[in-house]
Amino acid sequence: MDHPKAVGYAPYLFSRIPDAVKIESLQKPLRLGVQYALEHPYQVATIAVLLIIGITSLSSVVTISANDNEVPLYSVRSAWEPQIWSSWNFFRRAAEILNGGYKKFPNRIWKFTRADVDMLVLPPRYVKELRSLPIDIASPTAAHAFNLSGSHTNMNIILKNNLHFRTLQEKLTPNLNRLARPMQEELEYAINMEIPESNGEWVQIKPYHSILRLVARVSARVFLGVPLCRSEEWLEISTEFTENTFISLVILRMFPRFLHGIVSWFLPSVWRANNYIRRAKRLLTPEIKERQAAWRKGYQTEKQMSLLSWMIEIASEAESKPQDLAHLEVVISLASIHTSQMNAVHVLYDLAAHPECIPILLEEIDSVVKEKGDCMSWDKTSFYKLKRLDSLMRESQRHNPPTLLSYHRIMQRDHILSDGMVLPKGAHITMPVNAIQNDPLVTPDPEEFQPWRYFDLRSQEGQGHLHQFATTEENILNFGKGKFACPGRFFASLEIKTILVRLLMDYDWRLPVGTERPANVAAHEFIFPKQEGVLEFRKRKKPEVEATRSEE
Ligand code: HEM
Numbered sequence: 171m172d173h174p175k176a177v178g179y180a181p182y183l184f185s186r187i188p189d190a191v192k193i194e195s196l197q198k199p200l201r202l203g204v205q206y207a208l209e210h211p212y213q214v215a216t217i218a219v220l221l222i223i224g225i226t227s228l229s230s231v232v233t234i235s236a237n238d239n240e241v242p243l244y245s246v247r248s249a250w251e252p253q254i255w256s257s258w259n260f261f262r263r264a265a266e267i268l269n270g271g272y273k274k275f276p277n278r279i280w281k282f283t284r285a286d287v288d289m290l291v292l293p294p295r296y297v298k299e300l301r302s303l304p305i306d307i308a309s310p311t312a313a314h315a316f317n318l319s320g321s322h323t324n325m326n327i328i329l330k331n332n333l334h335f336r337t338l339q340e341k342l343t344p345n346l347n348r349l350a351r352p353m354q355e356e357l358e359y360a361i362n363m364e365i366p367e368s369n370g371e372w373v374q375i376k377p378y379h380s381i382l383r384l385v386a387r388v389s390a391r392v393f394l395g396v397p398l399c400r401s402e403e404w405l406e407i408s409t410e411f412t413e414n415t416f417i418s419l420v421i422l423r424m425f426p427r428f429l430h431g432i433v434s435w436f437l438p439s440v441w442r443a444n445n446y447i448r449r450a451k452r453l454l455t456p457e458i459k460e461r462q463a464a465w466r467k468g469y470q471t472e473k474q475m476s477l478l479s480w481m482i483e484i485a486s487e488a489e490s491k492p493q494d495l496a497h498l499e500v501v502i503s504l505a506s507i508h509t510s511q512m513n514a515v516h517v518l519y520d521l522a523a524h525p526e527c528i529p530i531l532l533e534e535i536d537s538v539v540k541e542k543g544d545c546m547s548w549d550k551t552s553f554y555k556l557k558r559l560d561s562l563m564r565e566s567q568r569h570n571p572p573t574l575l576s577y578h579r580i581m582q583r584d585h586i587l588s589d590g591m592v593l594p595k596g597a598h599i600t601m602p603v604n605a606i607q608n609d610p611l612v613t614p615d616p617e618e619f620q621p622w623r624y625f626d627l628r629s630q631e632g633q634g635h636l637h638q639f640a641t642t643e644e645n646i647l648n649f650g651k652g653k654f655a656c657p658g659r660f661f662a663s664l665e666i667k668t669i670l671v672r673l674l675m676d677y678d679w680r681l682p683v684g685t686e687r688p689a690n691v692a693a694h695e696f697i698f699p700k701q702e703g704v705l706e707f708r709k710r711k712k713p714e715v716e717a718t719r720s721e722e
Contacts, residue, residue, distance in 0.1 A: 240591070241290065244271040245282040257285035257424045264695045265604070268574050272605035279591060286427045287316070289575075290599045294606050297577070297644045299588055300599075301652025306582050310654040313578035313598060318504075319419040322434035324447045325504075327497050333481055333489045334498045334505075338657035341480035342392070346664055347550040348475065349392055353668050354546050356391035356399065360384045361672065368709040374682065377515050378701045382409055384669055385511040386503075392661070393499060394454075395476035403453055408503035411446040414439040415504060420693050447497060454496035458482065462490065477502065502658075509572055510662045514669055515699040516570040516690075517563055520619065522679050522705050523687035527562060527621050534558045535671055545671055553667045561625035563639045563666060567648055568607055569619060574695040576647050577601040603647040612645040639663045677707045 245267045246256055260267060260282065271280050271291055281290050292300075300308060311328055320326035328334065342349075364383040366373055386409050390399035398404060417439035422430050434440045458478065465482050474483075481495055489495075521527055534556055539545065542552045581597045593599060608616040613623075624637040636643075640659040642651040649656040656662075673679070681687065688703025 240279075242275065242280050243283065244274060244280050253283060253285045253426065254424065256283050260284050261420070261424065261694050264574055265692060268602040268695070269605045269608075272602045272609075276609070284423060285425055286423050286430070287598050290593070290597050291575075292577075292599055292601055294601060294645050294647070296587060297601075297647070297651050300577075300579070301654075303579075303585070305654075307585050308579035308593075308599070309582055310579055310650070312580040312582070313600075316580060316598065317419070317578055318415065319422045319430060319434075322422060322430055322440060323415045323418050323443060324497070325415070325501065327494065327501060330494065331486075331489050333485055333495075334502050335657050337477060337481045337484060338502075338661070340484065342477055343657070343660050345475070346660060349661075350549050350553070350664065350668070351547070352391055352475070353388050353665065354548070356388050357384065357668055357672055358546070360387035361676075363387070365677075365707075368677070368707060370709055370711075372680075372706045372708045374704050374706055376702060377518050377705055378511075378699055378703060381514050381518070381669070382507070382511045385507050385514065385665065388665055388669065389503065389507050389510075391476075393477040393502060394457075395479070398454075398457060401453065403449065407446045407450050407453070407500060408507055411443055411450075411500050412504045412508050414443040414446070416508075416696070418443065420696075423694060447500060450500045451493045451496045454478070454499060455492045458492040458495050462492070506658050506662065510665050512570075512572055512699055513563065513567060513662070514666045515703075517566045517666070517670060518673070518679060518705060519687050519699060519703060520562070520566045520569070520621075521674075522681045524619065524621065525680065528674065528679070531556075531559055531562070531674055535675060545675065550664060553664055553671075556667060556671070557628060558622060558625050559667060559670065560639045560663070561623060561628070561637075562621040563663075563670075564624050564637070565619060565621055567639070568613065568616075568646075570690055570699065571604045571607075571648055571697055574602060574604040574697065575600045576603040577650055601647060607646050607648075609645075639666075673707075676710055678710055680706050682706055 245260065267282055268291070271282060272293075274280070275291075275293070277293050277295060279290055279292050281288050283289075305311065311332065314320075315326050315329050318325040320329070360383065364380050364387070366375070383405070386405050387399065390401075390404055390408060393399070393408075394404065418434065418437050421437060421439075422433060425433050461479055461482050465479070474480075478495070478499060481498065482490070485495070521531075535545075538548070538552050538555050541555075542548055545552075578598065578600045581593045581595050581599065583595050585593045587593065607613060610616055627637045628634055635641075640649065640663040642649050642655050642659075644651065649659045682704055685704070688700035691698045691700055
């Protein structure tokens with residue numbers, strides 16, 4: 171065959187094309203194309219970028235032209251704005267867009283556009299009718315997989331079955347009382363491992379990192395049991411997989427959906443996350459097989475009190491593949507560790523910025539110690555008594571929500587709402603949860619940090635069980651609402667309180683002199699506590715109860 175002169179890798183690349191596509195008519199242009207690209211990489215990259223901008227501008231125009239008056243589009247300045255630019259805008263200014271849209275259309279459906287999706291934003295008045303819709307009409311799981319760029323981040327496993335959801339609901343939550351003690355034991359171990367000695371001196375610490383390790387360790391104790399929970403490899407997998415997955419999805423969202431496959435090939439965060447899944451399977455599979463065999467023989471061991479064993483117990487035959495169970499353990503870590511860690515870090519930052527709250531919380535903790543004894547022996551109801559701490563956690567979450575959007579669903583069929591509005595099959599719906607909860611009609615003086623806001627509400631007659639950190643309400647949707655609301659929220663509440671109680675009882679906390687509360691970091695709808703934020707802590711003088719604990 172008569173090949174034109176080729177340089178570098180062009181002949182090699184060309185030789186890799188399967189024979190089936192080596193049709194004479196395609197061969198030459200393709201070969202010339204590859205060769206040109208290799209010889210003029212910058213020109214080709216520029217043409218590719220211009221093409222992407224061109225295509226996304228056109229699809230933007232099509233979206234906007236197709237936009238009927240019933241569902242106004244908010245967030246785009248002109249019909250010619252490329253979707254890639256709209257994505258960049260959403261990445262930088264999600265709060266502004268979502269608050270602005272909610273203010274303009276508080277009671278009607280509107281939408282915003284990103285390079286990868288158009289989202290219909292619904293007001294909370296629809297929660298009542300949406301919350302009981304079955305998954306084959308409005309799927310939260312399909313929406314979570316989409317939002318997490320599931321096909322490129324290993325998160326599509328959640329579409330396979332709902333074993334993780336059932337295990338949390340049917341096993342973890344009902345067993346929280348029994349888990350309180352092992353969680354305390356693991357926390358004791360974790361504090362010794364992760365919190366530096368202070369010897370009564372003020373020491374600087376980056377709570378983001380230390381609390382991540384505390385949460386990862388306590389969670390591992392509950393998810394895997396002893397001794398696997400102490401595996402350094404698992405601790406790395408359960409924290410780093412999430413960080414890499416978030417890096418990947420934040421980048422992927424900037425590109426139109428059809429480019430995600432190609433872009434993900436080039437993302438080191440995708441390679442690393444894939445590797446973490448492989449390592450998790452290698453690490454957990456032998457243990458899973460051993461526990462499955464023990465379960466079949468009817469053995470009850472200490473290890474049975476863990477999420478992994480409960481998954482094995484309730485899994486159907488089809489759900490019992492050891493590799494899938496290992497994969498689901500990583501998925502649950504993604505859903506749980508950073509969400510709880512971020513909440514605890516925000517509370518610590520808020521407490522350092524409002525130090526007047528600390529003695530009041532200590533008094534509350536002390537009253538429970540007087541009634542129930544040392545915190546190591548507390549059960550779930552002991553933590554329930556910390557109503558001021560619960561209120562402060564919820565107020566802190568309102569000021570620092572993990573996400574500005576929630577209640578994501580992908581419509582599996584057309585659905586007509588009670589007012590006649592149609593949610594078409596394939597539509598991605600969501601709610602601007604933070605704009606909603608900060609509406610002055612929902613939360614008076616929303617800009618004020620009022621730590622006892624929910625404590626005061628709960629003190630009113632008949633309200634004692636409402637307004638808790640883990641309570642979902644029509645206008646407070648940080649955990650969703652209805653049968654698909656976060657199944658881990660009661661565990662999260664207990665875990666965060668367990669950690670905060672110990673950090674408050676054992677240490678003083680303050681901001682370094684002359685500094686302010688570390689500012690949050692935003693990317694798309696996600697809000698993170700500042701990773702490099704610094705606090706100072708000092709070991710407190712041993713309280714009486716503590717002294718008794720060590721003597722026992
Ligand atoms: C402060 C901490 C947490 C927050 C703010 C949070 C928030 C949420 C939200 C908003 C949802 C979606 C609900 C919906 O679709 O309406 C969700 C789902 C979920 N959460 Fe949480 N969560 C937290 C902690 C946890 C923990 C500790 C666990 C596990 C122990 C967990 C496991 C899950 C799971 C498995 C799902 C469902 C995913 C699916 O549909 O497959 N979460 N969470």
